[in-house]
Amino acid sequence: MDQIIIGVDTHKSKHIAVAISRQGARLGTMTLPTTRQGYRDLEVWASELGTSKAFGIEGTGAYGAGLSRDLLAKGYTVLDVMRPNRQLRYLHGKSDSLDAESAARSVLNGQATALAKTQAGASEMIRHLKIARDSAVKARSQAIITLKTLIINAPAELREMLELIKGPIKLIRHIAALRPGKIVSPTASAKAAMRAIARRWLLLHEEIHAHDQELEPMVREKAPGLMNTYGVGVMTAAEMLIVVGDNPERIKSEAALAKLCGVCPIPASSGKTNRMRLNRGGNRQANAALYIVAITRMRDHEVTQNYVLKRTAQGKSKREITRCLKRYIIREIYRELCAPNDAKCAP
Template identity: 65%
Template structure:
């Protein structure tokens, strides 16, 4: 960190499910003390009091601000402390110096002191956190619904011939599902009865999950429209894409300072790969893969039905560019556009109350 006072304190924290390890260092890098606190409100208060006892706290460097450290990060931010998100230590460093929770906490503090760790964590206190919760529930429901359908079709293929032939005339997914949900297996005395029982259970599970997904979709559509109405109106930006991008940006979009940083988060920026006399770039295989996939879906949609995009594709193909290179360029354009919608304009926020 630049211009740090030697008397200022930096706290590094290694987070776990049941306990957090913390180490305090001063502005000169000298280790002052270490402690471990339980993951609870009382533990968070004890940690803050302990940190203040050394002097003015410049920042808290926390590993796992989006998982085990989420509660502590929110607690400290609500009390006006600066919180820095710290990545896991380099494996080579761990191999050379060993691993303990206090060592990891000290490494976190030194990452903040050196300026290597500078990213602000997501606040997780407003509308986007609500969207994230609902999208997690929706995504798992979609996977379970797909699994139920695959299993159901497998049982039909292996069912007794009479039962299988009775189902062959049913066309359409909903027609088949409703028919199977209404089956009456009877007494379990034959493979036909057991197959009917299994098919009925799977069909009813599919219907339940389908209703759950529709409920989540309605809630997500309302939340994303309220958070980013301009983004939702853009060509090819469906509810799923808007939700994914809002989750990526978080409730505090000011932490992403440029469209280049946003493109890097999405994995939509080229990486230098030059050596000697060779000057070239390669695709970025990092970044948020779900956000990258969302960019790809928007680009494919626009290549099919968006006139300016279609004109651009024809122009670049006439220049000899390949399809994948054109898609890469378009993904960067879309990332720049989304950054403008989400990070250059203020969004209405719906704060999550502590009692909700």
């Protein structure tokens, strides 16, 4: 049978698939529900049209995650496809079937080359736990900001009493144990509000600690070499494992990983002007993690400090040196997470 390419436009409750031949002819369209039976129906439908060479799916990390995971588990090649650009939509219109066909043609003409993550191993489990942890950290920060505001605006007697307590944890535990009694005065209402927020902070603090206890052994088992890299902590290693995923063979080189993390310069030349600009794209969480490693090394890593002195003497600013350091750090991370010869995960 002839080889075909399937493009899929993904949505919350349904997907639209379009099949094209190797010559670009449109062979058929199918609408499927986002269920396991729907995924099986897509596989049967595609097999009736020909041999599936590849599936181009929009949003393999969002609405297309379930379908992508199912197809990868069955051995199919799945490519992550970007949505059509606005110019094409302006020229040809917008519909789900047109988007699916555009996804298929992106695979056919070689524009879509990014292999989808398998999302079925330790890196995916780490991602789930880190999402929960990051959410708890954000909520805890908001809680302490609100609590401090309430203390500042509290009645004078209550505020002066709380200011005598030294240490943030001791203060929060004291507030959590307040007994406001019946709400008949501003002091009682302030105590009730502060107690609620303090108890929320303590619960979030315990949740974050529990996530840390779960994440550390998982990260150390997945990437022991990376954990031994200077300046790389558990959360930094976790972020890099999430970026690389459970199938690091999809990242062909350290330059590809650098681009994925937004630490490579972007050409911005035109005519007689030859220049590079900053990469504002990529995974910004990973970029922030690399920044933390760079700052840590600049503070107390002798080799890095010597490099900083050398580049400073060459006229580089601190920001420029930090960008260079992040690119060097990516090289180390690539060597730890992906073997350069066979592109397999580090043990």
